[in-house]
Amino acid sequence: MRLFLSFFSLFFVQFVIAQTNSHLDAQVSISLSEETFDAVYVLKNLPVNSQKLSFKLNKHFKVKQVYLNNDPIASSKYPQNCNDCLTHNININRPLNNLDHLKIEISGKIKNLETDKDVRRHKGEVVLVDGVLLAGANDYWYPQVVRTSGSLSEYINPFNMTYSITATCADCDQIYLGKGTPKNSGATFSNDRAEGDITLIAGTFDFKEGTYANYINVSDTDIQKIQTRFSKSQQFLEEFTQFTGKQSKTVYAQLESPIYGNEANYNTIVNTSAKVDLNKVDENLTEDTAYYYFASNFEPKTKLDRLFLQALAKYARIKYLETNNRVQYDRLTGIVQTGSRAEKPVESQSQLQALLITPGQFLELEQRIGAEEMQSFLKNTFQNLAYGKSSYEAFTESIASVNTPNTNLEVLITRVQDQFKLRAAERNTDVLVGF
Numbered sequence: 001m002r003l004f005l006s007f008f009s010l011f012f013v014q015f016v017i018a019q020t021n022s023h024l025d026a027q028v029s030i031s032l033s034e035e036t037f038d039a040v041y042v043l044k045n046l047p048v049n050s051q052k053l054s055f056k057l058n059k060h061f062k063v064k065q066v067y068l069n070n071d072p073i074a075s076s077k078y079p080q081n082c083n084d085c086l087t088h089n090i091n092i093n094r095p096l097n098n099l100d101h102l103k104i105e106i107s108g109k110i111k112n113l114e115t116d117k118d119v120r121r122h123k124g125e126v127v128l129v130d131g132v133l134l135a136g137a138n139d140y141w142y143p144q145v146v147r148t149s150g151s152l153s154e155y156i157n158p159f160n161m162t163y164s165i166t167a168t169c170a171d172c173d174q175i176y177l178g179k180g181t182p183k184n185s186g187a188t189f190s191n192d193r194a195e196g197d198i199t200l201i202a203g204t205f206d207f208k209e210g211t212y213a214n215y216i217n218v219s220d221t222d223i224q225k226i227q228t229r230f231s232k233s234q235q236f237l238e239e240f241t242q243f244t245g246k247q248s249k250t251v252y253a254q255l256e257s258p259i260y261g262n263e264a265n266y267n268t269i270v271n272t273s274a275k276v277d278l279n280k281v282d283e284n285l286t287e288d289t290a291y292y293y294f295a296s297n298f299e300p301k302t303k304l305d306r307l308f309l310q311a312l313a314k315y316a317r318i319k320y321l322e323t324n325n326r327v328q329y330d331r332l333t334g335i336v337q338t339g340s341r342a343e344k345p346v347e348s349q350s351q352l353q354a355l356l357i358t359p360g361q362f363l364e365l366e367q368r369i370g371a372e373e374m375q376s377f378l379k380n381t382f383q384n385l386a387y388g389k390s391s392y393e394a395f396t397e398s399i400a401s402v403n404t405p406n407t408n409l410e411v412l413i414t415r416v417q418d419q420f421k422l423r424a425a426e427r428n429t430d431v432l433v434g435f
Contacts, residue, residue, distance in 0.1 A: 021193075022046055023162045026142065030110070030169040030202055032128055037061070037108040041143055048096045048145075052089060055143040059086045060125045061108035066090060068102055084124030085140040104143055131204045132217075133172075134255050134270065137197035163198065164190045173204040176216065176251070179267050182207050193299065196291070199268040201253060209249075216253035222276040226252060229281050230289075236320050237293045242379040243386060245297030250289050252281075267292040282325045287317040298385035304424055307356035308391030312381075314355070315362035333363075356391075356423050357416055364412060369404045377402055392420050 025042040046053070057063065066075045066088075077086045090102075112128045126135045135141040166188045167175050174182040177189040178198045182205075201216060208215045208223065212230035215223055230250065238244050253270045269288065271280065290313035300306040321329035366374040377398050384394035399413055 021162050022145075024142065024165070026163070026165040028165060028167045028200075030133065030167070030172065032110075032112075032131075032133065032169065032171045032203060035110050035112060035128070037110050037126060037141070039106050039108075039142070041104045041106070043102045043104070043143065043145065044100075045098050046096050046100065046102060046145065048092070050095065051091060051093050053092055053096075053102070053145065054087050054089050055104070055145045056082055056085045056087050056140050057104075057106065057143050058108065058124075058126060058140040059084055061106045061141075063088055064105040064107055066102065066104050068092060069100055070103070082140075084138075087146070088143075128203065130256070132255055133200070133202040134253075134272075135200040136268075136270065137199070141200060142198065162192050164188060165198075167200070167202070169202050172202045174202075174207070176201040176205075176207070176253075179248075179251070181209070181214065193295070196267070196295075199270070201255070205255075213250045213252050216251065216255070218252060218254045218276070222254070225278060226276065226281055229278060232324055233289055233320065234293075236323070237290060237316065240290075240316050240319065240378065241294075241297075241382040242375075243297065243382050245293070248292055248296040250292060279325065279328065282321065283328055287313050290316040290320075298382060300391075302390065304356065304420065305391045307423060308395070311355050311357040311359070311362070314359045318359055318363065356419055361412065361416060365409075368409055368412065369402050373402050373404060395420075 023044045025044070026039060028037075028039045030037055063075055063077070066073050068090075073090060073092070075088045075090045077088045096102075108126065110126045110128055110133060126133065126139050126141055137144070163178070165177060166186070167177055169175055169185045172185055174184060175187065175189075176182040177200050178191055180189075182201075183189065205217050208218065210223060210227055210230075212227060212234050215226075218226070248267065251268045253268065254276060255270055255272055256274050267288065269281070271277070273280075291310055294309040294313060295306075298309065300309055318329065318332060321332060365377070369377070380398035380401055381394050384397055385391070389397070395416070402409075
C-alpha cells in the first residue's frame with residue numbers, strides 16, 4: 001500500500017514557523033586560587049509571550065542584579081523540581097520582543113575538593129578536582145530559561161541557543177568551552193548554530209586530537225581502545241543515514257571526580273570514574289554523537305527540526321547497540337515500550353510528550369514495514385533533510401513512499417502527525433527551555 005499524506009500538509013503548514021535562535025553573550029571570570037566564579041550573561045531574542053520569565057541557576061551562585069534593557073528589575077528565587085539549582089522568577093510586565101535583552105550578573109564560589117569529607121560538604125557546587133574545573137549543563141553554571149512551571153521542562157526543546165562567551169582564568173593552563181579545541185585565558189568561544197548544552201573545563205589538563213574524536217586526560221592506550229568505538233560509530237552513522245557528510249569530532253574527557261557522575265552534554269562525553277569503561281563509551285556515545293552528526297549535516301532550522309533529529313538520534317542509539325552491544329541493547333529495549341501511547345494524543349499530553357517521536361514508535365514502524373523498507377524510509381528522510389526540507393515534510397514525503405500491505409500503518413502515522421501538531425503549537429506558550 002502506498003500512502004499519500006499531502007492532504008495533511010495543507011493543514012499542518014499553519015503550525016510551522018521559522019525561528020530565530022536565542023543567543024547568549026557572556027563574560028566569565030574564573031580564579032582557581034581564590035575559588036571564585038563571576039559572570040555577566042546577556043540573553044537576546046527570548047521568545048517569551050507572558051509577563052513572567054524564569055531561569056534556573058546553580059543554587060550556590062548569587063544573582064547580584066538582573067537588568068531588562070539595562071534597567072534594573074527585581075527577581076525572586078525558590079526551589080522547583082531542580083537538583084542543585086534554584087529557579088529565579090522575574091516579572092517583566094509585558095511580553096518580550098526581539099529587541100529586548102536580559103542581563104544577569106552573578107557571583108559564585110567554586111570549591112577545591114581535597115578530602116572525601118569535602119564531597120559531602122560541597123555537593124551541588126561547582127568544584128575543582130586535581131587542578132581541573134568541570135561544569136556541565138547539569139551544574140547550571142549559566143542561566144537556563146524555563147517554563148514557569150513544569151517538572152519536565154528540561155527535557156523539552158533542547159539544543160536552542162547560539163552563544164559568544166569570553167572566558168578569563170589567569171591561573172588556568174587552558175580552557176575548553178562548548179566544542180572544538182581548548183584556548184588560553186581571555187579567548188572567546190562562539191557558536192553560530194543552536195546546537196546544545198555547554199560544557200566548561202578549565203585548569204591544567206592534557207588535550208590530544210584524534211581521528212574521530214579529541215581527548216582530554218586520556219592515555220594513549222585508552223585512546224586506541226576508544227578510537228575503535230568511535231570508528232564503529234562513524235561508520236554506523238554513515239550507513240544509518242546513507243549519507244557521507246562532514247565529520248564533527250566528539251570530545252571525550254577522562255576527569256576522575258568523586259562528586260560528579262558520568263555525563264554526556266551534546267558533543268562532550270565526560271567519564272568521571274577512575275578507568276575507561278568501554279561499555280559506558282557505547283552507552284554515551286551513540287545518542288549524543290548521532291545528534292551531533294545529524295545537526296552538523298542536516299542543519300535544524302526550527303524547534304521541530306531539532307526535536308525530529310533528537311528522536312532519530314535516540315532511535316539510532318538503539319540500532320547501534322543492537323549490532324555492537326547486545327547487553328545494553330536488551331536492557332534498553334526492555335525499557336522502551338512500543339505501541340503504548342494513546343492513538344490520538346490530546347492537548348493536555350503536550351507537555352508530557354517530551355519527544356516529538358518516541359524510539360518506541362520508530363521501532364513500531366520498523367516492525368510494521370520491515371527492515372528493508374525502514375532503510376528506504378530513513379534514506380529518503382535524510383535526503384529530504386539534506387535538500388533543506390522541514391522535518392515534517394521529510395517525514396511525510398518519506399513515509400508516503402513506503403510500500404507495505406499493512407493497513408494498520410495509518411494509525412501510527414496519524415499519531416505521529418498529531419504529535420507534530422501539538423509540538424508545533426507550543427510556539428504559542430512562554431517556553432524557552434534547555435539552554
